[in-house]
Each structure stands twice: as structure tokens, then as C-alpha cells.
Amino acid sequence: MVNFAIVGCGHIAKKHAEAIQKANGADLLAVCDTDPSKMREFIDLYNIEGYVNLEDLLKNNEVDVVNICTPSGFHASIAVSVAEAKKHIVVEKPIAMTLEDTDLMIDACRKNNVKLSVVHPNRFRPVMIKLKETMDKQELGKLSHANATVRWNRNQEYYDQAGWRGTKEYDGGVLMNQAIHNLDLILWLMGDVEEVYSMEATRLRNIESEDVSTGVIRFKNGALGVIEAATTIYPNNLEETISVFGETGSVKIGGKTASLVEHWNVENMNDEETIDIIETVKADPIGKPGHECIIEDMVEAVTEDREPIVTGLDGRKALELVLAFYESAKTNRPIKIN
Known part of the structure; x- marks a missing residue:
């Protein structure tokens, strides 16, 4: 033991x-x-x-x-x-x-x-494992772009539970606290990032950090990415999605927790294979808890x-991406990531 x-x-x-x-x-x-x-x-x-x-x-x-x-x-x-x-x-x-x-x-x-x-x-969700396997085999071909969306609700009561919630020193906002999982997935699927540009705001919650953020990414492989994250969605969590688009395939993973196949069309997969993926995921979307x-x-x-499987370096890359978004929003300019 x-x-x-x-x-x-x-x-x-x-x-x-x-x-x-x-x-x-x-x-x-x-x-x-x-x-x-x-x-x-x-x-x-x-x-x-x-x-x-x-x-x-x-x-x-x-x-x-x-x-x-x-x-x-x-x-x-x-x-x-x-x-x-x-x-x-x-x-x-x-x-x-x-x-x-x-x-x-x-x-x-x-x-x-x-x-x-x-x-x-989230890397351990059955659908994410299957998507990663598919992309590692390069079955989506040359990648065009990817999208990560987190449209959730975290009301003021959530932030008021503890004094550290929503602070820049101890917690961060929607990017650092909620969407960092999705940024980790994007990095895991798409590879390292070259440049980002972001805007953010604190619109509805009485906190120090952001409650809504949007941004774009240029990956080192030339593909682009779009990030949207918010804890301002009324009245409850709406959706969490990860989409990847390539020359020979398009995949969208969605639902409230990015665990269901909403679209799966890959050129070298026949209908039977595609249906099997969709139905297998639908039968057990969460799998063993992460x-x-x-x-x-x-x-x-x-x-x-x-x-x-998820190393300190992986955690660093996700944090580096969040901080680059923060710096871009603060300075209103693109930020290079080395």
C-alpha cells in the first residue's frame, strides 16, 4: 500500500x-x-x-x-x-x-x-482519452483550430464562502480556478502555445479577479485556438465544450462537463466505428472519477x-498560459510564450 x-x-x-x-x-x-x-x-x-x-x-x-x-x-x-x-x-x-x-x-x-x-x-474522461488517441494517430489531419468554452455559474454566495476566493493572491478568477482544466486539455491535445491575446472583465461578481474572459491562441504548430470562460451564466451551469477541427476530421465534446460526443466526423472512420464511440461514451460518460x-x-x-501522467511541468504549462492571458488583458497586447 x-x-x-x-x-x-x-x-x-x-x-x-x-x-x-x-x-x-x-x-x-x-x-x-x-x-x-x-x-x-x-x-x-x-x-x-x-x-x-x-x-x-x-x-x-x-x-x-x-x-x-x-x-x-x-x-x-x-x-x-x-x-x-x-x-x-x-x-x-x-x-x-x-x-x-x-x-x-x-x-x-x-x-x-x-x-x-x-x-x-479531465484528461481521464473516456471521451477525452478517445479524442487524444485519435489525434495522436493524426486522424484529424492538419489541424485548423480548437475551441474551449466554459459557461458556468458561480454566484456571489460561492465566492463569499471564504475570504480567499476570487482574490489574485490566493485563488484567481475564472481562468485560474475553473477554466485551467480546459486550458490543460487544449495544451494536451494541441501542443505548445506560441502567442496569446486576451480580454477579461469583472462584470457581475464582487471579486478581485475576472469573472469572464475571452482569448485567442496561436499554437506552435500554426493552428489557432479560441477560449471563452465565464462564471456569470444565469442561472446555472450551461455548458463546457472542447472542439477540435482538422483537415480530415471535426470533433466537438460537450454537455455541462465536456463528457459527451456532440459531433464526431473523422474521414477514415466508418459509421459503425463512429456510432460505437458515441454510444460507448454515452453509456458511461464519466468513467472512473478523475x-x-x-x-x-x-x-x-x-x-x-x-x-x-500529469507532471509538474504539465501544471506549469497550464499556469503559464493563464498568466499569459492575464498579462495580455492587462497590457492590451499579444504575449509571446517561450
Whole structure:
């Protein structure tokens, strides 16, 4: 068994705890939070230890992996301490709030020979796996462009749950918090980015960061991309879509959580193959929950001594894209990404 501990006992920690309990080869040993009351539910439910001090948790030699579920602005300092204690890391998205902090995390993990995985679970959705396989075989031909749309609702009550929500230092806006998953998917599917241009606004929510953002991308392969993200949609989540268009294929993945095939037309796939993809996805659109996949992947990465599927570098690329959008919106000019 690979033993896990969770730092930060807020809402997302519940998903991590459930995933660890269900994942093959994983066991939850402990939680840590500066507020003892937030740990109580976890301690009672799972019969595990609770720590109010990170240093004390890291002295527990039975803990192999630490899952960081704190507000994003605290990820880097915690991760460096965890890496120096020779424990592997699963960190919630975004990996950090700045590239400087991200590089500190990656360097600390490299120096201490520990694994670093970033929670971008949408890669594990059945339809995304199939789309990635199709694109890796170059069955869409020369790529024209791609589109990522997040039209969701996060009302003021959501942001008022905690003082850090919607702040630039600890949370970020719709790009950093919600759409970063979609940016990770776009990078995973389309490759590295050369240049971006973006506009953003804070229209309806009383927060420091943006609640609506639009932007365009030029990928290094010459294809273009369009990003639209908002938490201002009335009254509930409307849609999350990923579309990719190429010389010999067009695919649109949609629904409220980008998990269903809305369009799939690939030149070298016959009708039977296409229908099979659509019906297979429809029968089980979510598959194994993404957090559970992330945990099982970390277990295998530790036991097989390999890199996790979603690495620290992957997390850095997604963050770099968000920050480039922010810089473009602030300066009203295109931003090159090296």
C-alpha cells in the first residue's frame, strides 16, 4: 500500500479522501489543517490521525504521499516542505499562483527525488482519452483550430464562502480556478502555445479577479485556438465544450462537463466505428472519477518509479498560459510564450 495524507480540509479535500479510499493500492493515514474543527469529519469518518502542524505530519514516516488541498496561494511553500521531507506530492490545480513558485516546487521535487502530480482529472474522461488517441494517430489531419468554452455559474454566495476566493493572491478568477482544466486539455491535445491575446472583465461578481474572459491562441504548430470562460451564466451551469477541427476530421465534446460526443466526423472512420464511440461514451460518460485516476496513477508512479501522467511541468504549462492571458488583458497586447 502507498500511504497518503491530506493537507487542507476544505471542500476539495473530501474528493481526495473518497478517491484515496476507493483507489487500488492507496490508504489514507492522516489529515492536516490549522483549524482542528475542519479535520474532525475526516478523523471520525476514516479513523485517521489529525495534525494542526505540517512539521509534525511530515515526521510521520509511514506517510508516502501528501495531497495539497489548501488555497492555491499556499501550494508552493507547503510543497517545498513536503519535498524536503522526501514525500511525494499530489497538488490541486493550479499548481501555484506564479511561475517562480512553480519552479521552486519542481526544483525541490527534483532535488529530493520525489514525484509531483497536478490534479487535472479531465484528461481521464473516456471521451477525452478517445479524442487524444485519435489525434495522436493524426486522424484529424492538419489541424485548423480548437475551441474551449466554459459557461458556468458561480454566484456571489460561492465566492463569499471564504475570504480567499476570487482574490489574485490566493485563488484567481475564472481562468485560474475553473477554466485551467480546459486550458490543460487544449495544451494536451494541441501542443505548445506560441502567442496569446486576451480580454477579461469583472462584470457581475464582487471579486478581485475576472469573472469572464475571452482569448485567442496561436499554437506552435500554426493552428489557432479560441477560449471563452465565464462564471456569470444565469442561472446555472450551461455548458463546457472542447472542439477540435482538422483537415480530415471535426470533433466537438460537450454537455455541462465536456463528457459527451456532440459531433464526431473523422474521414477514415466508418459509421459503425463512429456510432460505437458515441454510444460507448454515452453509456458511461464519466468513467472512473478523475481524482481516483490521479491517485491510482500516483500509486503506480511510486511503485514503478516512473513519472506521473500529469507532471509538474504539465501544471506549469497550464499556469503559464493563464498568466499569459492575464498579462495580455492587462497590457492590451499579444504575449509571446517561450
